[in-house]
Amino acid sequence: MNKTLYLKASGLVCLGLAILTSSDSSSTASQETTSILLSDDLLYESTNGSLTSMRVIEVDPTEYPRTESSFIENAVMANVGQVQNIGTYEETIISPNITRGIGKGLLSSATSGDMIAWTAYDQGERQSDGSYIFRGLVFFHSLTRIHPNDGGSYEFAFLDNKVGSYRTVANETASSREIWLLQGE
Numbered sequence: 417m418n419k420t421l422y423l424k425a426s427g428l429v430c431l432g433l434a435i436l437t438s439s440d441s442s443s444t445a446s447q448e449t450t451s452i453l454l455s456d457d458l459l460y461e462s463t464n465g466s467l468t469s470m471r472v473i474e475v476d477p478t479e480y481p482r483t484e485s486s487f488i489e490n491a492v493m494a495n496v497g498q499v500q501n502i503g504t505y506e507e508t509i510i511s512p513n514i515t516r517g518i519g520k521g522l523l524s525s526a527t528s529g530d531m532i533a534w535t536a537y538d539q540g541e542r543q544s545d546g547s548y549i550f551r552g553l554v555f556f557h558s559l560t561r562i563h564p565n566d567g568g569s570y571e572f573a574f575l576d577n578k579v580g581s582y583r584t585v586a587n588e589t590a591s592s593r594e595i596w597l598l599q600g601e
Contacts, residue, residue: 465489
């Protein structure tokens with residue numbers, strides 16, 4: 417069974433549940449939802465992420481507060497096996513219950529040492545138990561200076577220029593993350 421991701425525009429970044437487009441025909445506006453299918457198989461799963469550092473970036477009363485959080489996690493990735501993921505997110509605190517973030521990081525293979533970079537955009541929602549659920553998009557790209565043209569032996573080649581959707585659950589002590597590739601990618 418395919419999973420369906422619905423997106424909505426949120427500022428400059430597409431996040432959320434639905435993209436709504438309006439068309440005007442005979443003075444009647446109609447709305448149409450665009451859906452994006454996710455792959456059936458999980459691409460990535462981690463259950464042991466941990467926060468490695470956190471700092472405050474902005475507290476100006478005329479701006480939204482911003483923080484920076486770095487993490488490390490071990491995971492299992494389809495077509496690769498054991499991987500390590502390190503990354504840093506800059507989160508903008510929109511309200512006591514909503515954050516929006518931009519992250520960058522590196523995935524590395526435990527066996528070969530090959531790496532791929534990622535950039536991600538998400539929105540986090542605080543839950544009643546104090547944990548956060550983050551939902552977002554992740555864009556994978558190769559590190560051409562490290563893997564300029566290695567004749568196909570690059571372990572993450574199948575991910576270069578691909579887009580995934582992810583869900584992260586984080587609390588004070590740990591986090592878990594799941595990533596699916598967008599279908600057709």
